[in-house]
Amino acid sequence: MNTKTKRLSSTDIARLAGVSQATVSRVLSGVDGVKPATREKVMAVVKQQGYRPNAFAQAMRTSLSSTVGVAVSRITNPIVPEILEELSRQFAANNRRVVVWNTDESGEESLIGSVESGMVDGVVFTAASHQTRAVQAALDAQIPIVSINRTVDGVDYDQVVSTNERGGEEVANYFVKCGKTRVAFVNGSLDRTTLVDREAGFRKGLEKAGLSLLPEFYFQRAFQENVFRQLGMDIGSSENRPQAIACGNDLIAIQVLNGLKAVGCRVPEDIWVVGFDGIEMSGWDIVDLTTVQQPIELMAKDAATMLMDRIAGRRGQTETRRYRSELVIRGSTGNQRV
Amino acid sequence: MNTKTKRLSSTDIARLAGVSQATVSRVLSGVDGVKPATREKVMAVVKQQGYRPNAFAQAMRTSLSSTVGVAVSRITNPIVPEILEELSRQFAANNRRVVVWNTDESGEESLIGSVESGMVDGVVFTAASHQTRAVQAALDAQIPIVSINRTVDGVDYDQVVSTNERGGEEVANYFVKCGKTRVAFVNGSLDRTTLVDREAGFRKGLEKAGLSLLPEFYFQRAFQENVFRQLGMDIGSSENRPQAIACGNDLIAIQVLNGLKAVGCRVPEDIWVVGFDGIEMSGWDIVDLTTVQQPIELMAKDAATMLMDRIAGRRGQTETRRYRSELVIRGSTGNQRV
DNA sequence: AGCAGAAATGAATACGTATACAATAGTAAT
DNA sequence: ATTACTATTGTATACGTATTCATTTCTGCT
CATH class of the missing domain: 3.40.50.2300 (Response regulator)
Known part of the structure; x- marks a missing residue:
């Protein structure tokens, strides 16, 4: 335990095997042109000594x-x-x-x-x-x-x-077809292109149906502890709440669900929620979140x-x-x- | 874009700064004994060229x-x-x-x-x-x-x-004090000492109260897709189900919750569930899982x-x-x- | 057996750095 | 100005590997 044994080098292996360092290198890097007998002799020593080439020397050389x-x-x-x-x-x-x-x-x-x-x-x-x-x-x-x-x-x-934009559009279409016209979008930081594209698609989908995203139903926040939960609480307890909420990703959606639950707002009876990503968790029975799934x-x-x-x-x-x-x-x- | 420029070495920097490679090395490794003027001269070239020491050479040398x-x-x-x-x-x-x-x-x-x-x-x-x-x-x-x-x-x-064992004991005590005597334990692979210790503590807690963990209420499974969800379904739909379930960790507990929900078994009205770990998710409103939290x-x-x-x-x-x-x-x- | 050519091995070197050692420049005291 | 230092810089080397080039050892063939 205390005997600080030095790591062996290919030179040491070469000495023990009675060959040159170059041959050891050749054996270990698997190039051909090494006599099978020599290969075995070297490998035996390698195995016995538990030798591994030094990754840094390899990296430097190559x-x-x-x-x-x-x-x-x-x-x-x-x-x-x-x-x-x-x-x-x-x-x-x-x-x-x-x-x-x-x-x-x-x-x-x-x-x-x-x-x-x-x-x-x-x-x-x-x-x-x-x-x-x-x-x-x-x-x-x-x-x-x-x-x-x-x-x-x-x-x-x-x-x-x-297809982030297309996914956002699909959510809008889904809402419209189901008769949800008072709809909201909750998004995170817009420095992520996924979130931007999803939002753009959602807006586009609404517009194609002759609707639009009302400013009071658009929420954009930086992701922080409980920000979206609080938002869910606010939305859920507001008098004039939307019929459905689309979110920039599943994690946002789940936090919104938390907030809604905290104020006793029922999903889907009182309000719909849709996420984006399709994380495994979204399929859990206790989450059960409609989402745009990507492979x-x-x-x-x-x-x-x-x-x-x-x-x-x-x-x-x-x-x-x-x-x-x-x-x-x-x-x-x-x-x-x- | 196509001009494959070679990475610069400390030798190149030395040449450009009109000093020796050793001095460059000294400047960059921050040892003293370098004249401030020389240091600045070298650093100027380093900055201008965007030079960074080669991590592998450093690693090999040191x-x-x-x-x-x-x-x-x-x-x-x-x-x-x-x-x-x-x-x-x-x-x-x-x-x-x-x-x-x-x-x-x-x-x-x-x-x-x-x-x-x-x-x-x-x-x-x-x-x-x-x-x-x-x-x-x-x-x-x-x-x-x-x-x-x-x-x-x-x-x-x-x-x-x-304190895994102590935590398990605490769960048992909690169950007992709340009058839950028909209790179950659901665990994952026993090659993890945490899970073993938690189970041992739970059993110990029961025994101290004169109870014991019934074999038919002890479940051990290897963690796999939906295994614990299925278990939750089985437990939740059995006629003679336990009053409370303790689980080896939160993820197991959540899967059990999923299974219970899938068969319409209500938590906590019909059955209690407790996890272990205290992952952030356990505190979510839609999860709301009692657990043994570790810092x-x-x-x-x-x-x-x-x-x-x-x-x-x-x-x-x-x-x-x-x-x-x-x-x-x-x-x-x-x-x-x- | 002798020889050409192929096959296998060895010797030497470079990668880029840190550092021991040698050499030089600088400084203070006489 | 000379000496005796000290502060600073340069030179040389080693780390462990892959690879080029030179050398040796095998083959097969005459």
Whole structure:
């Protein structure tokens, strides 16, 4: 326990196996041109000594880190772990480490630092706001990036998006067809393109039906502890409340549900609520939230693949892949189909 | 965009600043003994060129990676992001990168690989099951580790735990004092010490009151999609159901709530439910789950600090820090205080 | 057996940094 | 001005790997 044994190097293995360091390297990197007998002899020593190549020396020599970064914000929004799970699965299956940055606080500095110091071979940006400088840093460092549900004007990179605007429109259509004409929209910070697009689609849908979103029924707040719950309470206890509320994402919708419940406003009897994202939780019996679902696992998988392909130099033009989102009708709108 | 510019090295900076590479290194690592004028001259070039030291070369030279690993399992359990958020905050504030391994699938191999190849300076293990080999790998590699709510017999390392057994006992006492004598316990995989301890405490509490946990009211399942929801449905629709259910953690409890709701069994009127962990969601109005709350942020913060101290060689004996958990009474037990 | 050519291995080197050691410039005291 | 320092900078080297180039060892064939 106290005997601080030094890590073995390929040179040590070479000495023990009676070969040169170059041969050890060749064996471990799996190039051919090594005699099977030699290979076995080396591998025996490697196994016996539990040797692993030093990742940093490898990275320095090859300028490849085998590490990718994932930038997330608000990791406690349940959609983030869902994305992370799939990304981790894909990257782990391809022998890549995953560095996660939570860019809420000082995270962006850390991200930029890692990118600029060559720590990562590529970065996945997930829907988020305060990462514009980091995107620029990655572009400057000529490191491949992919984004999920996130767009920055004026720069082009591979993207995976869902049909956010169309989804918003679909919610509006649904409301209209069900006779809900006094409708509200609750949104978070407008620095996230997903939220902007969803709202735009919703407004467009209303307008196509000859309606419009009344200013007193439009609410925009920065995401903070209990802000949307309070909003739900306000809406639920107001005399002249809307018949239905559409929300920028599921987490907002759930907080609104909390607020409504807190003031005894019943869903769906007194008011309808619709979310956006289709997080797993939305399907729970105790949540039962109608939502616009996006195939988030597929999107994450796609993003991982695109990034790895680009890192390997297997891609040309940047590309934007669009996934169709889908309205899933549940109890928060009385399970009412159109 | 296409001009693949090479990264600059400290040697390049040295040349541009008219000094030696060693001086550049001295300036950037902040050692004293550099004339202020020289320092400024170098820094000017560094700034102008946007130079950042190569992280891998630094790591190789110093054998310090400035990276810590965090091993999690079931990242979609909401307590995990809560822990990750606090850990990220602490580590980012100390200029350390965070590598996250999701050890559900192939994750453990990846973890072991990273540890053995010297990728990380230390590892935080969060409550989990299939990481025993990884713990051993870290110990073998003499890399500092800290665990949160996790114990492996026979090996000693720094730990942060909450009073899991005592919490379980407290739930039993609560049930008994409220006159609930026909009680059930629903647990997940017993390879997690938290779950084992909570169950043990619950049983102990019952026994102290002269009761015992009936075999037909003890349920143990491996965590899988809808397993606990199905269990909730079974319990809720059985003729001879218990008066109250204690669960190994909040996520299990919530799935049980889902199942109960699905079969129209009302909480708390028909049956009580209690969770364990105190995830944020448990306090939501639409969940309103009585639970044993642990100060998870404090625990995560403590774990991060302990790990960094040990990496810096500032710690002696291994230590176990215990945090008091606390029963938080909510609607799933009718808000009934004792 | 001798030889050409292929196959396998070894020797040498570079990656970019931090640091021990050597060398130089600067300073104060005589 | 000379000495004896100290402060500052430069030179050289090592970290552990992958890879180029040179060298040796095998083959098969005559």
